[in-house]
Structure formats: C-alpha cells, structure tokens
Amino acid sequence: MLIGLLVMATPLRAQIGDAPNSPEGLFAQQPQEAVVTLRAEFTPSTAQQSGQLSIVAHIKPTWHIYSITQPPGGPLPTEIKLRPSEAFHVLGDFLATPSPERESEPAFNDLTIETHQDRVTWRAPIEIHSGVDPATLKIEGVVRVQPCNPDACLPPQEVDFIALAVEKAVAPAEMPILVDPRKKQLAEAGNENRQARDAQPVKKTDTFPAAIKTLPSESIRDTGNQLQAGGGSEPKRAAMDLMVSEERHQTSFVAIICFGFLGGLILNLMPCVLPVIGLKILSFVQQAGQSRRQVLTLNLWYSLGMLLVFLLLASLAVFLSLGWGQLFSFTGFNVALAAVVFTMGLSLLGVWEIPIPGLFGAGKANELSQKEGALGAFCKGALTTILATPCSGPFLASALAWTVGQPPEKTYAVFLSVGVGMASPYLLIGVFPGLMRFLPKPGAWMDTFKQVMGFVLLGTVAYLLTLIPWAYVVPTVAFLFGLWAACWWIGRMPLTSAFSQKARAWISATAFAGMVWFVTFGWLAGVMADRFDRTLRTASGGMEIASTGQDDNQLSWRPFSRRAFDELTAAQKTVLVDFTADWCMTCKTLEKFVLNTPQTCSAVRQNGVATLQADWTHASPEVTEMLERLGSKQVPVIAIFPAENPDRPIILRGSYTQETLLGALKKAGPSKIQRFSEALSDGGKCVGKTWR
Structure with a gap:
C-alpha cells in the first residue's frame, strides 16, 4: 500500500498559488456605467502584408487600466485571450498604441506602474487560413482588465469582444513604425533580439544614441545575401556565466569530494532528519547484545538505503537537471511523502503494523518477531535521506554547486561522497559496536519513546502540508483520513488470523484507499481549486x-x-x-x-x-x-x-x-x-x- 501511495499521488500538479486573506472590502462599489468598453475588427491578409487584429478599449474619464506588460509585484496586468479557432492564428504579440504612461509608485516599492487612460488600441498580426472567407469569420475573445481611479479599484473584469472584417486594410505606407521605447538606448551589454510587446510610433524628433564598436575587417563576412559582423564583445549576461564558472572551477575535485563528505556528515544534525534519526538510535538500543556481524550487516543495509537515494538524486541532477531538494517543489511528491510519513506515524502509535521487520511499529507483532531486518534497515536509510533533502548546510552547498556543468561521472562521485559522509556514523558503529555502550539500556521507556516519535512524524506531516498549494490541502487531509481508516482496518486483524483473512483485509483496505484518493483528488481538488479561483478573481489581482x-x-x-x-x-x-x-x-x-x-x-x-x-x-x-x-x-x-x-x-x-x-x-x-x-x-x- 505504501508503494501505491507514490503512484497514486504522481499526477498531481500545483495549479493555484496563495489566496488572498480577505477579499472583502478591498474594492470600490461597481459603477452603473461600464468603465471599459471594447471595439474590435480585423483586416485580412494581402499580398503586401499580413492581416491585423485591432482591439480598441475606451476607458471612462478619471479611470485607468494597466498595460499588458505591467511588471509583476503590483497591479494586475491586462490580459487578452482569444477563443481557439481553426480559421486563423496569431503571428505575434499584441502591441499597444499609444504606449502606456509610466511612473514609479512608492506604495509598490518604487515599482514601475504602466497605465492607459481614455483609449488604447492593441494590434497583433494574424494569418487567416486558406479556404476561410474573411467576410464570415468572427474572431472572439475576452480582455481581462483591472479598472482603477485615484480613489479606488474595481474587481478584475472580463470584457468580451467579437472582431469582424473591415474592407479597407491599412496601406503599408500608413502603418506606424513600432519601436519599443525601452529599445531607444542600446544597453552596454548589447541589444537583445526580443520582440517588442509594447511599442509606439517613432517621431522625427526622436534620437537614438548608440554605442558603436569598431570591428576589424576580417570579422565581416559575406553570407550570400547580407553582410554579417562577427567578433566584438559578448553580452554581459554571457560574461556573467563565464565569470561564475571560472570561480567555481578553481576548487579541485579532491577538495569538492571532501566538502561533500563533510556536508553529508553534518546533514545528520539537521532538523529535517531528526524524526528518523531518533528511531535509528532506538534500533541501536535494540541491536545491543546482538553479534558484531549482525550489527555490521544491519548498518550496511541502512547505509545502502541512503546511498541508493543519493544515486537517484544524482541521476535526477544529471538527466533532468533537478537540484537538491527540488523534488519538494512538486505537489505529487509532497502528497505522497506526507501519506508515507503519516502511515508510519500511525504504525508507531499502534494503529497498525507495517509488514517490514523492524521498520516501524509498537505492538505485539514487533515484540514477537520484529528484530530489525535488512529490509527495515534499508527503508529507514532511504527515508532518512529523502527527509534530509530540504536541508542544506556547510560544505554541502559548495560541493553540489560545483557539479553544475560537470561530466556525469563527477556528479555521481560528489553525490556519493555526500551519501558516504551521511552514512559514516552508522558504518562506524557497525565496525565498532562497542560504541553502543553509551546508549541507555533497553526497557519500558522504548515503547513510550516510539509513541513520542509517532507524534513527531505527525508533526512532520503538518510541515509537509505547508508545502502543498492551498487548493490541495483539504483534499490531502481528507486522503490522510482515508488512509487512517484503511490502516485501522488492517490493524484490527488479530495476529493469529489466517493468511486468507489478512489478505482480504489488505485488499479491501487498499481498495478503500484508492477510492478515497479518486474522490479527493479527482473531484474534491477541482471543487477547492474553483473556490480559490473565485476568491482570487474577487480580490485585487495582486494589489493588496x-x-x-x-x-x-x-x-x-x-x-x-x-x-x-x-x-x-x-x-x-x-x-x-x-x-x-x-x-x-x-x-x-x-x-x-x-x-x-x-x-x-x-x-x-x-x-x-x-x-x-x-x-x-x-x-x-x-x-x-x-x-x-x-x-x-x-x-x-x-x-x-x-x-x-x-x-x-x-x-x-x-x-x-x-x-x-x-x-x-x-x-x-x-x-x-x-x-x-x-x-x-x-x-x-x-x-x-x-x-x-
């Protein structure tokens, strides 16, 4: 069942961010007259030029809306969405005429606010597919705007439009030359070849100061249809990459391996792994009195579980470019891990017994047969490493940063050095079991300690819930309750029950857990996502x-x-x-x-x-x-x-x-x-x- 949890939670995706705390009372009362009205039209393609879609917004006096290029961290930018159609497609971005007014806003930490007043026209080139009659074509869409006046703002509004064809297309000579005003001055780092999304006509009085760099004649070559200049200075961004790269590669490979080992060793002291490390200490107490060979074998299995996860993390870094701890950015992973940790916590509290010798448990089954086995030690080591990934520490960051851009074999070597460093204390105890004499003797305190650690694991679940998007928190909690019922159903079976009875209990509990997963993430998650979406739409759109x-x-x-x-x-x-x-x-x-x-x-x-x-x-x-x-x-x-x-x-x-x-x-x-x-x-x- 535990393995199935990882599979069931995989399709989840984060779809929603933080919802506002209090959407009420943030907006002005809706005026009776429409603040923003739209008019749209398009011109078909000709032999000389592509077609053009034009959307004109008329804005009520004293009101304004924000541009389509409004920087994040402030007001809600205007969005233009076209309904999908097989009759045409858009060839480029919408450009605004006139260009928005720009000013720094102290209330938004000096953020540049871009606004339109009175009237604005957005234009985008389009191509009408062959066989489509422009006279019968209707281009439909919606413009989402955030209207504000000097005193208050309205909730974000969606204004529909339908664009029909107009007979006369704008002649090429009448077309304004559109230039992004930010491109008037060439940056020292070089001009970026990005299409302007917000442009204005060039005036005869406009000046364009440029930094000219003389190139040797041999750097100019004939490409057959135009001259191209090579050489010259690279943009500053490329230079930044090079300088950082040179700085990283000054450290030797041997030093990086040592950093990795020390970083892994220190990971054992990080708060992320303390819940599982406490249980590992408990297993050391249980191992007291066993043969030296048995102690070494169990700690080797524990270390092997750690190293396997580090190899998997290295593979993710090499083949998928995933960084340390980045797995926790995926909602499905967080839900699956929360489910695994939750069921383990229930096992420690005696609700049920995980059928892996010595993994977790607090009941009669462990008392009779659950001396820690190889599989239990291996799973503990793997879980310890997974829970360690949200943490970083001295030496570890330097070692992992060095692997960026390195050959795969060096990346694997560094990750393994971290794993060996993290596993070294347990290997040391395995080689010298006499070190366990400093631990307390086994006794009744162990059962209490297990149950305390069960509550610690439940606290870990609460921490994992903070990493899950809001729309998935309620479905995840409901899913955990379903797992609780499934574990209880399995745990109620007596230890002496026949195998067929235990099998039926497992099958029914697994089916119930699967049904709960389907309901919570197949239906309830959608309900919660819609509810949060409505909350966001009634909020300020980023202005609070x-x-x-x-x-x-x-x-x-x-x-x-x-x-x-x-x-x-x-x-x-x-x-x-x-x-x-x-x-x-x-x-x-x-x-x-x-x-x-x-x-x-x-x-x-x-x-x-x-x-x-x-x-x-x-x-x-x-x-x-x-x-x-x-x-x-x-x-x-x-x-x-x-x-x-x-x-x-x-x-x-x-x-x-x-x-x-x-x-x-x-x-x-x-x-x-x-x-x-x-x-x-x-x-x-x-x-x-x-x-x-």
Whole structure:
C-alpha cells in the first residue's frame, strides 16, 4: 500500500498559488456605467502584408487600466485571450498604441506602474487560413482588465469582444513604425533580439544614441545575401556565466569530494532528519547484545538505503537537471511523502503494523518477531535521506554547486561522497559496536519513546502540508483520513488470523484507499481549486499588501523577475537576490536569524541596496534559469550584484553567517543612484512588506 501511495499521488500538479486573506472590502462599489468598453475588427491578409487584429478599449474619464506588460509585484496586468479557432492564428504579440504612461509608485516599492487612460488600441498580426472567407469569420475573445481611479479599484473584469472584417486594410505606407521605447538606448551589454510587446510610433524628433564598436575587417563576412559582423564583445549576461564558472572551477575535485563528505556528515544534525534519526538510535538500543556481524550487516543495509537515494538524486541532477531538494517543489511528491510519513506515524502509535521487520511499529507483532531486518534497515536509510533533502548546510552547498556543468561521472562521485559522509556514523558503529555502550539500556521507556516519535512524524506531516498549494490541502487531509481508516482496518486483524483473512483485509483496505484518493483528488481538488479561483478573481489581482512585520528586523522584498532585475541593474543599483523556498528549512532559518536582523537591514538601507526574493518553492522556470546562471542547483543562495560591476556577483551558497553577509554587502558597495521610496524607509526604520 505504501508503494501505491507514490503512484497514486504522481499526477498531481500545483495549479493555484496563495489566496488572498480577505477579499472583502478591498474594492470600490461597481459603477452603473461600464468603465471599459471594447471595439474590435480585423483586416485580412494581402499580398503586401499580413492581416491585423485591432482591439480598441475606451476607458471612462478619471479611470485607468494597466498595460499588458505591467511588471509583476503590483497591479494586475491586462490580459487578452482569444477563443481557439481553426480559421486563423496569431503571428505575434499584441502591441499597444499609444504606449502606456509610466511612473514609479512608492506604495509598490518604487515599482514601475504602466497605465492607459481614455483609449488604447492593441494590434497583433494574424494569418487567416486558406479556404476561410474573411467576410464570415468572427474572431472572439475576452480582455481581462483591472479598472482603477485615484480613489479606488474595481474587481478584475472580463470584457468580451467579437472582431469582424473591415474592407479597407491599412496601406503599408500608413502603418506606424513600432519601436519599443525601452529599445531607444542600446544597453552596454548589447541589444537583445526580443520582440517588442509594447511599442509606439517613432517621431522625427526622436534620437537614438548608440554605442558603436569598431570591428576589424576580417570579422565581416559575406553570407550570400547580407553582410554579417562577427567578433566584438559578448553580452554581459554571457560574461556573467563565464565569470561564475571560472570561480567555481578553481576548487579541485579532491577538495569538492571532501566538502561533500563533510556536508553529508553534518546533514545528520539537521532538523529535517531528526524524526528518523531518533528511531535509528532506538534500533541501536535494540541491536545491543546482538553479534558484531549482525550489527555490521544491519548498518550496511541502512547505509545502502541512503546511498541508493543519493544515486537517484544524482541521476535526477544529471538527466533532468533537478537540484537538491527540488523534488519538494512538486505537489505529487509532497502528497505522497506526507501519506508515507503519516502511515508510519500511525504504525508507531499502534494503529497498525507495517509488514517490514523492524521498520516501524509498537505492538505485539514487533515484540514477537520484529528484530530489525535488512529490509527495515534499508527503508529507514532511504527515508532518512529523502527527509534530509530540504536541508542544506556547510560544505554541502559548495560541493553540489560545483557539479553544475560537470561530466556525469563527477556528479555521481560528489553525490556519493555526500551519501558516504551521511552514512559514516552508522558504518562506524557497525565496525565498532562497542560504541553502543553509551546508549541507555533497553526497557519500558522504548515503547513510550516510539509513541513520542509517532507524534513527531505527525508533526512532520503538518510541515509537509505547508508545502502543498492551498487548493490541495483539504483534499490531502481528507486522503490522510482515508488512509487512517484503511490502516485501522488492517490493524484490527488479530495476529493469529489466517493468511486468507489478512489478505482480504489488505485488499479491501487498499481498495478503500484508492477510492478515497479518486474522490479527493479527482473531484474534491477541482471543487477547492474553483473556490480559490473565485476568491482570487474577487480580490485585487495582486494589489493588496501582505505585511510580514513592521519593525527594524525585516527587509522589504520585491518578488524576483528577470525584468525587475534588469531594470534595477540598469539603474546602477546594487541588487541583493535571496533564492529561497518554503520547503527549505535552512532558508527559513537564515531569513530569520541572518537576513531579517537590524544589522542587515541597516546595511541594506545605508547602501541603497535593492532586495529581490526569488521564490523556488514551485520550481519557477525564471528562478531556475537564474540559479543555473549562477552555477547552482539548490537553495539557499544569496547573490549580490554590485552597482559598479553587476557581471561579477558575490555569491553565498548554503549556510552563511551575519558577518559573512555584511562583509559581502560591504564588498559590493552602495548603489550609484540611491532613489529609494518611503516603502523602503520609514523614519529610518526598515519596513517588512512582501508585495504580491
């Protein structure tokens, strides 16, 4: 049944984020007149140009909406969704005319707010499929907007539109040349070949200063139809990758193996593994009095279970590029692990007996026959390693970060060194069983200890529930209750029952658990997802502020996005990026005792450092890409990008101290342009707010 739990929970996917706490009272009363009205039309393709879909939004005076390129962390951006059709397809992104008005908003930590007033037109090129008569074609869709006025905001609204064909297409000579205003100035790092999503016509008075680099004539080559220039300087982002890579490869392979061994050894002291380590100590007490060979054999099996999981983690890193602890970003894995740990906790509390000798249990079966066996020791070792992955520690982060970009054989070697380090205390006891004389003698206390550890495992389940998206928490709890009933049904069978009776009990309990899984995740999860979706739709669409404290011990964070990062570095600000995850206990410890302290907050404020928080809880592709650029596949990671030279970030991996962080901030130096709003400073005090 335990193996089946992993299979049943696999299809789950995280579909919903945090729901707002209080959607009521956040919005203005709905006006009687429509604030936003739409008109849409399209022109068919011609021999000279592609077709064009135009959507015109008329906005009531004093009201505004937000652009389709509104950066995250603030108001809700406008979304344009077309209903699927076999008659046409869109060739590119929608472009806005006129371009939105942009201004920094102190209430959103100086975030750039992009708004449209009065009227805005979105255009996108389209291609009508052959055989389709444009005169009969209707292009249908919906525009989701967040209307606001200077005093209040309305709930997000979805406005439907139907676009019909117009006879006269805009001639090519009449078409405005669309250029993204952000592209007017070429960045020193080189121009990125990205399509402009928000553009405006070029005026005759516009100027375009450019940095020109002279190339030697041999770098120019004829490609047959156009000249191409090669050579020159690489963009700064590529240079950043190279500099980080060079820094990582300065450490020798032997040193990395030693770091891995020490990091694995320290993992035994991490809070993630304490529930299972306590049970392993209990098994040492049970082993007292056994032969030296038996003790060594059991500890070898325990270590083998650990090493097998490390080999699997190495394979995930090599073939799927999954980082340390990243499994906890998958909802299905968290649900399955919560189910396994929950059933083990029930076993320790005597509800049922897991039919693996010496694995877990507190009843008569263990008293009669459950001296720890090879399979029980192996499973304990595997579970210990799985529970250890949310934690990181000294040496471990450096060793695992070194494996990024390394050949597979070196990656496997480093992961195995971590596994050997973690297993070394148990191997040592296996070789020298006399060390167990320091443990207490077996007695009645062992049964009480088992039951206490059962409650500890249930506490671990509560922790795992915090990693599951809100829409899946209720279905998961309902599923666990179903497993509780199934385990009770199996456990009620007397020890002396016939094999056929035990088999029937197992079959019926497994069928019941499967039925509960089908109902909870096949039906109840959808109900909860819809309920949370409705809650989100009635909320501010990202405008509310979730406070994390109003004292000197909290930093003010903006959510990480590549766009926000590029804007801050382009403004010559020193940027601190905290790569974290809800399932990373080490991350949360460092945030409480190192990041959110008066010393750190004071250093950040005095140097005008911008702070971004990169949440890796659900394996955000944008955060994953940035981590890989920094040569990491695990969290925690602190990256500080100096204003003077953002291509040489200062990186702190794994655990770090207050002194180390303050030293890194001092080395990075202050922002060149310190323009921080009241959101970052309140009477000289740091304000802790998270902008969602």
